[in-house]
Amino acid sequence: MNVKTLCLGVLSLGDASGYEIRKMFEEGRFAYFYQASYGSIYPALAELLKSGDVTCTVQAQDGRPDKKIYAISPMGLEAFRAALKKNPEMDRVRSETLFMMFFADQMEDDHLADVFDAYAELHRTIVDKIKSLDNEGVSRGRRFVRGYGLAFSEGVLKYMDGNREALLSAPKGEGWRDMEALRECLDKQREEDQ
Amino acid sequence: MNVKTLCLGVLSLGDASGYEIRKMFEEGRFAYFYQASYGSIYPALAELLKSGDVTCTVQAQDGRPDKKIYAISPMGLEAFRAALKKNPEMDRVRSETLFMMFFADQMEDDHLADVFDAYAELHRTIVDKIKSLDNEGVSRGRRFVRGYGLAFSEGVLKYMDGNREALLSAPKGEGWRDMEALRECLDKQREEDQ
DNA sequence: CCATTCATATATCAGACCGATATATGAATA
DNA sequence: TATTCATATATCGGTCTGATATATGAATGG
Numbered sequence: 001m002n003v004k005t006l007c008l009g010v011l012s013l014g015d016a017s018g019y020e021i022r023k024m025f026e027e028g029r030f031a032y033f034y035q036a037s038y039g040s041i042y043p044a045l046a047e048l049l050k051s052g053d054v055t056c057t058v059q060a061q062d063g064r065p066d067k068k069i070y071a072i073s074p075m076g077l078e079a080f081r082a083a084l085k086k087n088p089e090m091d092r093v094r095s096e097t098l099f100m101m102f103f104a105d106q107m108e109d110d111h112l113a114d115v116f117d118a119y120a121e122l123h124r125t126i127v128d129k130i131k132s133l134d135n136e137g138v139s140r141g142r143r144f145v146r147g148y149g150l151a152f153s154e155g156v157l158k159y160m161d162g163n164r165e166a167l168l169s170a171p172k173g174e175g176w177r178d179m180e181a182l183r184e185c186l187d188k189q190r191e192e193d194q
Numbered sequence: 195m196n197v198k199t200l201c202l203g204v205l206s207l208g209d210a211s212g213y214e215i216r217k218m219f220e221e222g223r224f225a226y227f228y229q230a231s232y233g234s235i236y237p238a239l240a241e242l243l244k245s246g247d248v249t250c251t252v253q254a255q256d257g258r259p260d261k262k263i264y265a266i267s268p269m270g271l272e273a274f275r276a277a278l279k280k281n282p283e284m285d286r287v288r289s290e291t292l293f294m295m296f297f298a299d300q301m302e303d304d305h306l307a308d309v310f311d312a313y314a315e316l317h318r319t320i321v322d323k324i325k326s327l328d329n330e331g332v333s334r335g336r337r338f339v340r341g342y343g344l345a346f347s348e349g350v351l352k353y354m355d356g357n358r359e360a361l362l363s364a365p366k367g368e369g370w371r372d373m374e375a376l377r378e379c380l381d382k383q384r385e386e387d388q
Numbered sequence: 389c390c391a392t393t394c395a396t397a398t399a400t401c402a403g404a405c406c407g408a409t410a411t412a413t414g415a416a417t418a
Numbered sequence: 419t420a421t422t423c424a425t426a427t428a429t430c431g432g433t434c435t436g437a438t439a440t441a442t443g444a445a446t447g448g
Contacts, residue, residue, distance in 0.1 A: 001290045002433075009297055019397055033292040040434050042399055064442050065397040084301050088290035088309060096195045096282035098227040098342065103203060104335030107278050115282060140364035141298030147357060148292065148350055155349020159341055170334035196404075213426055233406050236428055258413050259426040394445070404435080409428100416423070 001083060003040040004048055006030075008080040011054060011072035018042050018068065029142070032126070032149050045070055053079055105172040113168055120160045126153040195277060197230050197238040198247070202274040205248060205266035212236050212262065223336070226320070226343050239264055247273055299366040307362055314354045320347040 010021050010030075018041050025036040048054040053076030059067040072080070097119045104112055130150045135143055204215050204224075212235050219230040242248040247270030253261040266274070291313045298306055324344045329337055 001293065006293070009293065012297070012300065017397075018399085030293065030296070033287050033289040035286055035288065035435090037435050038399075039401080039436065043434095046399095061397080061442090065440085067397065081300060084294055084297060085305060087312075088294055091287065091289040091291065092229055093227050093285065093287050094229065095227040095285040097285065098339050099195065099200070099203065099224065100278055100282050102224070102335045102339050103206070103278060104338065105333050106206065106275060111279060118281075139299050140361055140366070141296045143364075144298065144357065144361050145292050145296050147353055151349045151353035152346055155345045155352075156342055158349075159345035163338065163341060167334055167338045170337075172334070211426075212428085229406090231406050232428075233408090233430085234404075237405095240428095255413090255426080259411085261426065390448090392445100392447075394443100396443080397441075398439100400439080401437090402435105403437105404433105406433080407431100409430085411428085412426080414423100414425080416421100418419100418421075 001089065003036050003044040004053075005080065005083045006034065006036050007041065007044050007048060007070075008053060008072060008076050008083070011070055012077060012080050015069050015071045017070065018045055021045075021070075033145065048076065052076075101167075104167065109168070116160070116164065116168065120157060120164075123153040123157040123160070127157060195283065197234040198242055199274065199277045200224075200228065200230050201235065201238050201242060201264075202247060202266060202270050202277070205264055206271060206274050209263050209265045211264065212239055215239075215264075227339065242270065246270075298361065303362070310354070310358065310362065314351060314358075317347040317351040317354070321351060 006025070007021055010016055010024060016024075018038070022036065022038055022041050024030050025034060025041075045054065045056075048070075049056055052073060054070045054072055056071070057069050059069060061067055097115060100107065100115060101112070101119075107115070127150060130146055130153070133146060135146070138146075200219070201215055204210055204218060210218075212232070216230065216232055216235050218224050219228060219235075239248065239250075242264075243250055246267060248264045248266055250265070251263050253263060255261055291309060294301065294309060295306070295313075301309070321344060324340055324347070327340060329340070332340075
């Protein structure tokens, strides 16, 4: 599912500018489960315009650059519907926080606690945000992804709150090595190589 | 956190080949919260070798290509530790399933049910897999990310199981448009433009 | 009151990453 | 026996990102 399909999805709900589309993916309603940046959105819109999948009108603004409003075309809607008929690819997650915490034993205790607490706070913020949303007149698909997001953040938050001390106070485990042991290892290897 | 840092993280736990590193990210212990492919791993290892952050030994194998085993160096371990001292970037998630389900009203009912059920089954598989793991002798960081993953999948699975019928049977909402209404809209716009 | 930062707008481009592909083996499956 | 998968090494064209550029006004801080 490339960025052109993402843009068609957005436009299937209503006309929007490139700036607005980016905002939805980086800060708005899609931000929790998909991202797209200016670097891919504007080229995608240009190609969609070229292929006839979208149309574009320019709005002059007072004291601001002109605004380009994109609208999906029947051809574009058909292309989007075709994409919805496919089987989705596997989710792809990149969490620097979880990756770092996997190496908790190699982190400084204070920093580990900071990273942990910031992540918990982020989930708290997400829970509060989703709970404050009004679901009246909202499509079932949108309600579902909100509920999914709420269940996800509440679930991990509960786990984190209940395991904070267990993690931060646990003894450092096996399988990691400190600097001295590694240097000895490499020194010995260098001697053997000579 | 680029792929070189990811590789250093892996090698801080033990020596590994490029093939093994890729397996850990695409199928193994990191797959749920980070990915890296051959296309980025091999170039990253080459650069780490060049910069002295890793060392490499070649193992001949019977009837198979030679195996290159990479080991982290003291310099590399220092670089990884420096990375762990930083604040992590925001998580980035790309979920084609959630994006598609956001547009549930535009999906065919049978396909919507198929995608939903496949996603629920995936989470069930994750729950079973994590529950079957033996946590004895496992580092606290690793235990934490397992617990986090379990809480996440259990939480969303419970939500999905409890909301399946509500989603699949809900009436199609507002805010979307069918093909005919859109065509009318565009026809009218075209008339106005002439 | 002025400088800085943020928001609203349009874009581009160098660099990072991916997935398909290539090559070379053996093992498993139909 | 042919096909597919696993174990190994890589590369490269295509996609995407994030920083940057330009052009405005609004908000904030000194």
